[in-house]
Amino acid sequence: MxxxxxxxxxxxxxxxxxxxxxxxxxxxxxxxxxxxxxxxxxxxxxxxxxxxxxxxxxxxxxxxxxxxxxxxxxxxxxxxxxxxxxxxxxxxxxxxxxxxxxxxxxxxxxxxxxxxxxxxxxxxxxxxxxxxxxxxxxxxxxxxxxxxxxxxxxxxxxxxxxxxxxxxxxxxxxxxxxxxxxTVFGLWFNKKLFEKNSWAIPATWAEFTALLDKIEAAGITPFGYAGANASYYMVRALLTSAGKLGTEQVLKDIDNLKPGAWQNDAIKQAAQAWGEVGKKYLNPTFLGLRHTEVQLQQNQDKLAIYPCGSWLENEQAKDTPPTFEYAVAAYPSLTAADKLPATAINAxxxxxxxxxxxxxxxxxxxxxxxxxxxxxxxxxxxxxxxxxxxxxxxxxxxTISPGLTSANDMLGKAGKDVFMGYLFDTWYKKLDDESRGAVNDLMFKGGDAQKFCDRMEAASQAVAKDSSITKFTRS
Missing domain, CATH: 3.40.190.10 (Periplasmic binding protein-like II)
Structure with a gap:
């Protein structure tokens, strides 16, 4: 962290x-x-x-x-x-x-x-x-x-x-x-690279995809994560977007194994938006890479934006060159109708x-x-x-490092709009495992939003009906 x-x-x-x-x-x-x-x-x-x-x-x-x-x-x-x-x-x-x-x-x-x-x-x-x-x-x-x-x-x-x-x-x-x-979660990037190219931090999804286009035109992979062992970074990104669109109640319903929770429109819209990012901007070879391999590519400015938690800077300390300065941005709003502002974050x-x-x-x-x-x-x-x-x-x-300065800034802008996220990943291992596979299929294999939601809904209700699994409730 x-x-x-x-x-x-x-x-x-x-x-x-x-x-x-x-x-x-x-x-x-x-x-x-x-x-x-x-x-x-x-x-x-x-x-x-x-x-x-x-x-x-x-x-x-x-x-x-x-x-x-x-x-x-x-x-x-x-x-x-x-x-x-x-x-x-x-x-x-x-x-x-x-x-x-x-x-x-x-x-x-x-x-x-x-x-x-x-x-x-x-x-x-x-x-x-x-x-x-x-x-x-x-x-x-x-x-x-x-x-x-x-x-x-x-x-x-x-x-x-x-x-x-x-x-x-x-x-x-x-x-x-x-x-x-x-831990503060968000989109991590090289502040020096962004300043060099005059790339602005996006607040809306249209601004986000426009930025990804600019990065791609510069010959850099715009967005990526490691499919081999860090797909849960992408699960958190997708569900953070859903939480901003529909409030944290969307995520609480998932944790509580509520029937239909994964079919919520906020989940579908988030899966649709991120699935399109996967199809257009993701390097397909990342599916077989581990987190440190992808993070090293970011340190080498071969990858611009990486979804992660605030442990990232320390994890990459030995591989971070002087030309790289970690900073973090909030996930952009999915729509103009998001119930939480663009500045809202998961921490x-x-x-x-x-x-x-x-x-x-x-x-x-x-x-x-x-x-x-x-x-x-x-x-x-x-x-x-x-x-x-x-x-x-x-x-x-x-005095602490640049990334936390950025994270603190982001927290300051978020104000009261800081939400915890979800807990099913520690409560229900089967559901966590399924979410990792499902998000990889969505992002790397051209999966669509409805298939993602259907797969996760089926997995959720299988856990709900399995009497051998201890259940927990979140209020």
């Missing part, structure tokens, strides 16, 4: 209040991919609770963490969080590992009842977290959020976070996840971290999360990753 600017982080994060939600499971059985764990749970470390040890950890018990190695990198864990944790708990050894394949590496251990203590569940291979919660494999974080902040006097951990941060990891009335980073807390209920040291995993949610750790994270966190005010007064 990316950040960048010197602007007050408080003003940026205050707007995250718009993205909170409460998830309430409905009746249903566990997803088949998640087991109940071993019948004989392992002995768990514990200690006496005190003012200095509010979570009652064993000061000498080790803590095992697994971090997703993606756009945020892993240095924040090794260089910031772990040293801060060991500063307070010097006898508690932190065992660290990183992977790009969270589900492949961690899920078998979750099912065997021998999981790591704290896991960063992220990436295209992330675990079905809703099923993990229902299998009672994630620890209740109520005591973490009620504990005092490590370095913000007089406040609990929950009181130091942006509004909505606790709720975003809440299932059935209890918090099970820390959604740590604050939300994300990147799931949780403590495993059946680990050797779940309280130690929570204490590691308390360390991450300190102001010092959050500021270090922002400096290293160019990404904001949900710790309110942690980067106030700090």
């Amino acid at each position: 990316t950040e960048k600017s010197e602007l007050s982080r408080r003003s940026l994060l205050r707007r995250a209040a718009a993205v909170g939600f409460m998830a309430t499971p409905a009746v249903g059985m566990l997803s088949a991919c998640v087991g109940g764990g071993s019948e004989e749970p392992q002995t768990q470390a514990s200690g006496e609770k005190s003012a200095e040890n509010p979570l009652g950890i064993d000061p000498k018990a080790g803590v095992e963490i697994v971090i997703f190695n993606g756009g945020l990198g892993t240095a924040y864990a090794t260089d910031i969080d772990t040293p801060l944790f060991n500063k307070k708990w010097p006898d508690a050894k932190v065992t660290y590992s990183a992977t790009e394949q969270i589900s492949t590496v961690v899920q078998p251990r979750m099912n065997a009842g021998t999981p790591p203590d704290m896991i960063n569940n992220s990436g295209s291979n992330l675990m079905d977290f809703g099923a993990i919660v229902k299998a009672q494999q994630a620890a209740d974080l109520s005591d973490l959020f009620a504990a005092p902040s490590l370095d913000i006097a007089g406040k609990t951990v929950a009181e130091t976070l942006v509004p909505g941060a606790v709720e975003q990891g809440t299932y059935d009335g209890k918090p099970f996840a820390v959604n740590y980073s604050f 939300a807390a994300g990147e799931i971290y949780f403590a495993a209920a059946k680990g050797k040291n779940p309280q130690g995993g929570k204490e590691y999360l308390r360390t991450m949610l300190s102001k010092e750790a959050a500021l270090g994270f922002t400096k290293l990753t160019k990404s904001l966190t949900v710790v309110a005010g942690a980067a106030d007064g700090q």
Whole structure:
């Protein structure tokens, strides 16, 4: 996730209040991919609770963490969080590992009842977290959020976070996840390239397609994303356009598996508009490329506009030349009748971290999360990753990178028109997988809007009727 600017982080994060939600499971059985764990749970470390040890950890018990190695990198864990944790708990050894394949590496251990203590569940291979919660494999974080902040006097951990941060990891009335980073989504581009060519940021769809024509005439691929492993970037782009046309209720209906939700006219119009972009402006070879390969082409000015979240700048830091300066723009209005203005954007807390209920040291995993949610750790994270966190005010007064300056600008223009987007991608893996394939067919294979909507509607109702899948409700 990316950040960048010197602007007050408080003003940026205050707007995250718009993205909170409460998830309430409905009746249903566990997803088949998640087991109940071993019948004989392992002995768990514990200690006496005190003012200095509010979570009652064993000061000498080790803590095992697994971090997703993606756009945020892993240095924040090794260089910031772990040293801060060991500063307070010097006898508690932190065992660290990183992977790009969270589900492949961690899920078998979750099912065997021998999981790591704290896991960063992220990436295209992330675990079905809703099923993990229902299998009672994630620890209740109520005591973490009620504990005092490590370095913000007089406040609990929950009181130091942006509004909505606790709720975003809440299932059935209890918090099970820390959604740590604050991400801004939009159309990313090279500000220097746009200034060199006098290309203006579009507000309407007509302006957008006219800009794509100009870029194509300059010999540059106008728009693109990686079909091999980042098609969900395009799903978010399409649904952000639909949300701006019909309001976030369109996306809530999708999350709630409401019959006919994918046939909503806002979805059809968004699919129609983006499908035409795919047919005319997309490089077909991108279907087989991974995200870093396409992002490298953008850094080389072979691709102009890329739909993504604000982790992009940090992910590409090593490949970004001096001639490239990241900036981001809101998705343009689809029609003159859009219910949200052109300046409206999708931004939300994300990147799931949780403590495993059946680990050797779940309280130690929570204490590691308390360390991450300190102001010092959050500021270090922002400096290293160019990404904001949900710790309110942690980067106030700090100078950060150009992309976050642009993102902050975009948030300022959006005002109250910031919406969280959708949740089905983490609630229902089958539906998420189907959306990725469907959007690739729409964009790369000449698919039409009605086929996209029909395919997604069928997938949605298949999930709705599958009693083996735990259901959640969004209000």
